[in-house]
Amino acid sequence: MRARIVAALAGSAVMASPAAGQSTEIVLPPGSLAQAVSILSAQTRTSIAVPDPELWHRRVPGLRGRMSAAEAVRRLARSARATARPAGPDAWRLIPLTAPRPRQPATPSTSNAAVPEPPIDDIVVVASKRDAGLLGYPATVSMVDGRTLAEGGETGTDALLARLATLSSTHLGAGRNKLFIRGVADSSFTGPTQATVGQYLGDVRLTYNAPDPDLRLYDVARVEVLEGPQGTLYGAGSLGGIVxxxxxxxxxxxxxxxxxxxxxxxxxxxxxxxxxxxxxxxxxxxxxxxxxxxxxxxxxxxxxxxxxxxxxxxxxxxxxxxxxxxxxxxxxxxxxxxxxxxxxxxxxxxxxxxxxxxxxxxxxxxxxxxxxxxxxxxxxxxxxxxxxxxxxxxxxxxxxxxxxxxxxxxxxxxxxxxxxxxxxxxxxxxxxxxxxxxxxxxxxxxxxxxxxxxxxxxxxxxxxxxxxxxxxxxxxxxxxxxxxxxxxxxxxxxxxxxxxxxxxxxxxxxxxxxxxxxxxxxxxxxxxxxxxxxxxxxxxxxxxxxxxxxxxxxxxxxxxxxxxxxxxxxxxxxxxxxxxxxxxxxxxxxxxxxxxxxxxxxxxxxxxxxxxxxxxxxxxxxxxxxxxxxxxxxxxxxxxxxxxxxxxxxxxxxxxxxxxxxxxxxxxxxxxxxxxxxxxxxxxxxxxxxxxxxxxxxxxxxxxxxxxxxxxxxxxxxxxxxxxxxxxxxxxxxxxxxxxxxxxxxxxxxxxxxxxxxxxxxxxxxxxxxxxxxxxxxxxxxxxxx
Missing domain, CATH: 2.40.170.20 (TonB-dependent receptor, beta-barrel domain)
Incomplete structure (x- = not known):
């Protein structure tokens, strides 16, 4: 064994993500407040109580961006015409800005009405282009948390291969490889054929028929891998799927x-x-x-x-x-x-x-x-x-x-x-x-x-x-x-x-x-x-x-x-x-x-x-x-x-x-x-x-x-x-x-x-x-x- 420790560091980065308490990537689709509260609670690991039943049904617009949990809760409250009040560490209560409507006399249709149960915690699949929830998404999808990529020191494509059984590569060398998903593989070399896997940074396509650029995955929230084909939403070059x-x-x-x-x-x-x-x-x-x-x-x-x-x-x-x-x-x-x-x-x-x-x-x-x-x-x-x-x-x-x-x-x-x-x-x-x-x-x-x-x-x-x-x-x-x-x-x-x-x-x-x-x-x-x-x-x-x-x-x-x-x-x-x-x-x-x-x-x-x-x-x-x-x-x-x-x-x-x-x-x-x-x-x-x-x-x-x-x-x-x-x-x-x-x-x-x-x-x-x-x-x- 020859193992020599380097005396000086030469440039690369393992990005450590900011602490969750500081800033979190928030993705909330438009819908009812009940849906938004459930998803936001899961994304920020906070407790959000809504004691007023009428407030649950109010429509709120979507919310997207990197922000603290407190900021996200306050923005959501404003959208629902409510105010957010702290209720303890990582806990909030949303109170309507207007007084609740007077309760009507009981009728068969309302006397036993119950506050709707918030939806179960879900993960939004951004690659669905409709912000669909993972629980109901009708295809195979895998997600890798960006924080796990940052902590190991290996943040290129090899880090994804180590975490997913359905993703593979040719291993010719960094910046020279072709990626494959679900066994849809074609060639050992990068030539005139279009790749079988579409690669995206956010909403922008990274390649067409060129090799995997092997961009280092620093400071990322997560990586989504959708098994293919994904022709309807992503077109040519997604035979095996997308990353x-x-x-x-x-x-x-x-x-x-x-x-x-x-x-x-x-x-x-x-x-x-x-x-x-x-x-x-x-x-x-x-x-x-x-x-x-x-x-x-x-x-x-x-x-x-x-x-x-x-x-x-x-x-x-x-x-x-x-x-x-x-x-x-x-x-x-x-x-x-x-x-x-x-x-x-x-x-x-x-x-x-x-x-x-x-x-x-x-x-x-x-x-x-x-x-x-x-x-x-x-x-x-x-x-x-x-x-x-x-x-x-x-x-x-x-x-x-x-x-x-x-x-x-x-x-x-x-x-x-x-x-x-x-x-x-x-x-x-x-x-x-x-x-x-x-x-x-x-x-x-x-x-x-x-x-x-x-x-x-x-x-x-x-x-x-x-x-x-x-x-x-x-x-x-x-x-x-x-x-x-x-x-x-x-x-x-x-x-x-x-x-x-x-x-x-x-x-x-x-x-x-x-x-x-x-x-x-x-x-x-x-x-x-x-x-x-x-x-x-x-x-x-x-x-x-x-x-x-x-x-x-x-x-x-x-x-x-x-x-x-x-x-x-x-x-x-x-x-x-x-x-x-x-x-x-x-x-x-x-x-x-x-x-x-x-x-x-x-x-x-x-x-x-x-x-x-x-x-x-x-x-x-x-x-x-x-x-x-x-x-x-x-x-x-x-x-x-x-x-x-x-x-x-x-x-x-x-x-x-x-x-x-x-x-x-x-x-x-x-x-x-x-x-x-x-x-x-x-x-x-x-x-x-x-x-x-x-x-x-x-x-x-x-x-x-x-x-x-x-x-x-x-x-x-x-x-x-x-x-x-x-x-x-x-x-x-x-x-x-x-x-x-x-x-x-x-x-x-x-x-x-x-x-x-x-x-x-x-x-x-x-x-x-x-x-x-x-x-x-x-x-x-x-x-x-x-």
Whole structure:
């Protein structure tokens, strides 16, 4: 074991969220005061009494933003024409401003009238776009609390993977990966195909067909993961589902901030460090505020290369931040201007040779990478009576440059360079009515434009020659709508649809003139129109129990791919999913919570990767397939402060009707398994929180996640097996309200594993490559807030 502790911290941040007593993210849909009080009590963990029966029925507008519990209660009281009076620590009474109406003589219809029982505590699913409650939401959704992400020191996509059994990744490297949900996986590389998972920061889309930018999840309220397809509300690129980050918005009424730092030691490798913070600055009380987030980190390398006589070659660094300006010019309206940026640098790739000594490989040249991501956004929110208006627009610039060792035995070193340049803008405008009086709806339209240029070069490290590249462009216009109606008591039907019209075009880059002329008809522009219907039914026959079934579709448009010196077309693909499930209780609030879902997905014209005759990645439609899935999660709180969790995802995937041309090209009898889908993923976790004498609080968390076997891709090389490993971790935090000390350990068992079975496709015998887990890493951190 080599574990060296770094002497100085180098930039990254583990954002510690402000204490709940200071500020909380509030999301209240319009409705009755009874509904608002129930949701607000759950979100702020306060007790709110309403002794006047007439007050319960008053309509109140929605409330959204980051504020203290006291401010939220006072605003809610004003909306209901009432006053809020303290009734003890974290307790309030709402009293009408006007005298209650004189009691009428008893009649059969009123003599036995009772004060309605407040609804059960619920969690609002913001990604539903109708602020639907979790208890009645007719689909599988998982939520990760932002505070748990902050305390462990690991706040990227890996932190989500450790907490969810249904989410997976390719593990090629930070800023280079593709995410998959519920076994809907396509490709090992990032190329011309659109992602199967939509990623969002609030209401703004982060990517289109670029890799996961792996934005660090600092200063976020929570992350919502909705299993797909989500075609009606989110359109193309949501075949597997969506990942939506709900950040902490600027607080208009106070100055607050947090700072955190940590140092880490990696077994068999180099040390690392992180440092970062958040600062909230009111500019005009209740009218304008600025929230700043900054972070940076360095992670020590752990792969050795004896051929080049180098050790720990794969150090990586990340630096980034956010700035969000919130303006509230009038009551119930906000305007947010934001910018998010992050840079990712890797000195070398993180793969190893399967049959070599532990954590070693032999390569001729360094295979570093660099990713740059920049997002600008404008979001306008307001309320028009009982309706919520949201207009969100974003502009994205994303660049990823990668180097691969293409050297062959007994020949001079060869370097393959690939650069993926994406420019993307999108806007969505919608009106919604949250559930009230038995019905809710959302309707809107969106526009987007995406241009991706994939350029390549091959040759000696100092004199590479441009190779065939491709540019893909798409402009898409969409209208969508969804309505939920409570047709019977505790029985809701939800129906919706989306119509998208896309204009696609593209061209080859650095293509020989004669070949370009011959393929001109392939690269010409074309249009595609898609209609995506959806239907869902949910019922709550018992308190806290929801049963649901839904049918939904999703699609991705086609595009152009590179194969040798040619550019050729691949078709759009489409999925149709039928899902049924149940949900019992609310995670973190009920003594027992349970969710179970089963689904069948039919996938037409699957877009997936293979390696062409020159060893370069290409994309084609590999045929039709199906995926049968079962997902289950349970949480138990046997005693106060203790919570036990378990999750399971089973996937059975098959290519039922493979492409004849692809089978013939590889002389394959069949293409059995859809790439990158593990048959089994299982997770278990335990957490404990307690208050010690003297007011100190301690929290303990431990988890283990098993990822089963899967195939890398299609063809002789990409048919390599991967997976079948166990990832373990734990963390502990001790502190008071405004400070804390954290100890965390990842990969407790110091397992090697194989998260991804390819490092470079050019080296002979590349099927013998693995991507190991980061070795056991211990981090000590401190955090403070004010």
């Amino acid at each position: 939506r980050v709900v950040r902490n918005d600027p607080a208009l009424d106070r100055t607050e901030g947090a700072l955190a730092a940590g140092a880490s030691a990696t077994w068999h490798g180099e040390p690392g460090a992180d440092l970062g913070g958040v600062l909230n600055l009111p500019i005009a009380t209740d009218r304008a505020a600025l929230r700043l987030v900054g972070y940076g980190l360095t992670e020590g390398g752990y792969i050795d290369d004896p051929l080049r006589d180098k050790r720990d070659i794969n150090r990586s660094r990340v630096a980034g931040g956010r700035a969000q300006l919130r303006l509230a010019p009038i009551d119930r309206w906000t305007v947010d201007l934001g910018i998010t940026g992050q840079g990712t640098w890797g000195d070398d790739s993180q793969y190893a040779d399967r049959d070599a000594p532990r954590l070693t490989r032999q390569s001729r040249i360094a295979q570093g990478y660099q990713g740059d991501y920049l997002l600008g956004e404008l979001i306008v929110r307001g309320q028009l009576g009982d309706l919520d208006l949201v207009s969100s627009s974003g502009v994205v610039r994303q660049r990823l440059t990668e180097r691969y060792d293409a050297s062959q035995p007994d020949e001079a070193p060869q370097l393959f360079r690939q650069r993926n340049s994406t420019d993307f803008w999108s806007t969505e405008n919608r009106l919604s009515r949250p559930m009230a009086n038995g019905w809710s709806w959302v309707a809107g339209f969106s526009l987007l434009h995406n241009r991706t240029l994939l350029s390549r070069a091959l040759g000696s490290p100092g004199a590479s020659v441009p190779a065939t590249g491709v540019a893909n462009r798409i402009t898409e216009g969409t209208i969508f709508g969804e309505m939920g109606v409570e047709v019977l008591r505790d029985l809701t039907v939800t129906a919706g649809g989306r119509v998208s019209h896309a204009r696609l075009s593209g061209a080859g880059e650095d293509v020989a003139p004669l070949i370009a002329l011959a393929r001109a008809s392939v690269t010409a522009g074309r249009t595609e129109t898609s209609v995506l219907p959806s239907l869902a039914v949910s019922a709550t026959p018992l308190r806290h129990l929801t049963l649901y079934a839904r049918y939904q579709q999703g699609f991705r448009p086609g595009g152009l791919a590179i194969e040798g010196p040619f550019v050729r077309r691949f078709l759009s693909d489409r999925v149709r999913t039928l899902e049924a499930g149940l949900r019992q209780g609310v995670p973190g609030r009920s003594p027992v919570d349970l969710s179970v879902s089963v689904s069948r997905t039919d996938w037409q014209d699957i877009q997936a990767d293979f390696l062409d005759a020159g060893g370069l990645p290409s994309t084609a439609n590999i045929g039709d397939g199906r995926i049968n899935s079962l997902a289950a999660a349970i949480g138990v709180a046997p005693v106060p402060g203790l919570r036990l969790e378990a999750g399971l995802a089973l996937n059975d995937s098959r290519v039922t009707d493979p492409s004849a041309a692809l089978v013939a090209a590889f002389a394959l009898g069949r293409i059995a398994q859809i790439p990158n889908i593990a048959g089994t993923v299982a997770r278990g976790a335990v957490s404990y929180q307690a208050t010690l004498p003297g007011g100190q609080r301690i929290s303990l968390d431990a988890s283990a996640r098993y990822t089963g076997k899967s195939r890398l891709g299609v063809g002789p090389v990409l048919g390599a097996e991967q997976g079948n490993y166990l990832d373990t971790r734990m963390s502990a935090r001790l502190g008071l309200r405004h400070w804390g000390v954290t100890l965390s350990v990842t990969n407790i068992a110091d397992a090697v594993g194989n998260r991804f079975a390819l490092g470079t496709p050019f080296v002979s015998g590349s099927a013998g490559q693995i991507t190991p887990l980061r070795p056991r890493t211990v981090r000590i951190g401190i955090d403070t807030s004010f």
